[in-house]
Amino acid sequence: MMPSCIRCHGRTTTVLTYHHSDAKAFLDDARGHEKVYDGILLCDVHASRFSAPRGWTTMDRRARTALPLPEASVRDGHGL
Numbered sequence: 001m002m003p004s005c006i007r008c009h010g011r012t013t014t015v016l017t018y019h020h021s022d023a024k025a026f027l028d029d030a031r032g033h034e035k036v037y038d039g040i041l042l043c044d045v046h047a048s049r050f051s052a053p054r055g056w057t058t059m060d061r062r063a064r065t066a067l068p069l070p071e072a073s074v075r076d077g078h079g080l
């Protein structure tokens with residue numbers, strides 16, 4: 001079972017890792033990587049809010065780039 005987001009305890013979708021030698025921060029899909037990287041686990045919300053420290057570069061390597069908004073899940077004509 002995947003640990004939850006460190007900030008809000010929501011569902012983890014992203015692993016954040018810092019590469020100090022390159023001054024880069026990597027955002028990766030958490031699925032399948034949680035045992036590979038010794039990273040910081042984040043949900044969609046906090047992954048999207050992440051900003052690298054000053055002078056660092058953020059490398060977003062996640063496959064999913066478009067994050068659906070909660071409103072997008074409500075389909076016209078199919079509401080309750």
Ligand SMILES: [Zn+2]
Nearest residue numbers: 005008043046
């Ligand atoms: Zn979160």
